Amino acid sequence: MRQMWSVVDDAERAQWSFVPFETVGPLRFGMSIEEVATFMGAQGFTSTQSSMTRPHGALVQQAGFRSKDAPLYEEAVTAYCRASGDLAAVAVDALCGPQVCIDGLRLIGRAPSEIADQLHEYAQDHGSVPTFSVEGDALSEELGLLVRAQRAGDILLSRAFFVANFQDWAYTLHDCIPADEWDVR
Numbered sequence: 001m002r003q004m005w006s007v008v009d010d011a012e013r014a015q016w017s018f019v020p021f022e023t024v025g026p027l028r029f030g031m032s033i034e035e036v037a038t039f040m041g042a043q044g045f046t047s048t049q050s051s052m053t054r055p056h057g058a059l060v061q062q063a064g065f066r067s068k069d070a071p072l073y074e075e076a077v078t079a080y081c082r083a084s085g086d087l088a089a090v091a092v093d094a095l096c097g098p099q100v101c102i103d104g105l106r107l108i109g110r111a112p113s114e115i116a117d118q119l120h121e122y123a124q125d126h127g128s129v130p131t132f133s134v135e136g137d138a139l140s141e142e143l144g145l146l147v148r149a150q151r152a153g154d155i156l157l158s159r160a161f162f163v164a165n166f167q168d169w170a171y172t173l174h175d176c177i178p179a180d181e182w183d184v185r
Contacts, residue, residue, distance in 0.1 A: 006095070007094075007152050008096045010099055010106070013096075013097070013098050013109070014043055014099070015099050015101070017101055018100050018101065018102045018107070018162060020102070020142070020145070021144050021165050024090045024162045025043070026039040026040075026043055027079065027087060027090055028087070029087050029088065030087060031086065031087050032081075032086065033063055033079065033087070035087075036063060036081075037063060040065045044067060044068055045065040045076065045077065048064040048065065048066050048072060048075055058082040059088060059176075060081070060082065061081040062078055063078070063079045063081075064078050064079075065077045065078070065079070070096060074096045076092070076096045076097040076098065077091070077092055078090070078093075080178060088164045088166070089161065089162065089164065089178075091184075092108050094108060094150035094152065094157035094159040095150065097109075102122070102143070102145075105118055105122055107145075108160060109158060110157060110158045111155075111157070111158070112137070112149040112156050112157070112158050115158045116132075116137075116138035119138045119140065128140055128143065133146060133174055144163040144164065144166070145160060145161070145162055145173075146160070146174070147159070148160075148184075159184065161176075161181060163176045
């Protein structure tokens with residue numbers, strides 16, 4: 001029997017890369033939800049849902065994905081689509097999601113304080129201004145990336161939220177994050 005707070009070892013996670021405003025692993029911003037499901041299926045994931053409980057601005061559809069052998073409550077990746085049907089945001093779970101890297105910087109399943117320091121250093125090295133969200137999470141508008149803290153029993157691990165170019169439908173990266181995502185603790 002699996003424990004509720006089990007954390008997948010980094011070596012057992014799918015290894016994905018992140019290109020700001022373009023791709024998160026095999027997922028390309030702008031692809032349809034059907035294409036997302038096809039690509040996720042090829043990566044060994046199965047869909048757990050495909051409707052959004054609370055639409056958020058332009059985001060009206062979501063699809064959750066879990067490993068084929070994982071329990072239903074273990075959603076590794078959540079894809080959010082706009083009313084136009086195109087992929088606009090991706091959330092990767094801290095406990096069981098793929099490891100996502102940007103230029104070798106691991107973003108998932110790490111101590112939030114460590115990743116915040118490293119992400120801020122990365123942002124500065126690339127001419128960006130490192131910031132924090134109102135909740136204290138590491139944030140980079142220039143990368144379209146928010147790294148949140150997610151609970152794993154008595155510890156916190158990093159969960160990432162990636163967005164496509166949002167200037168035509170939100171003022172800030174923080175405005176892009178749906179209530180369902182904030183509910184993940």
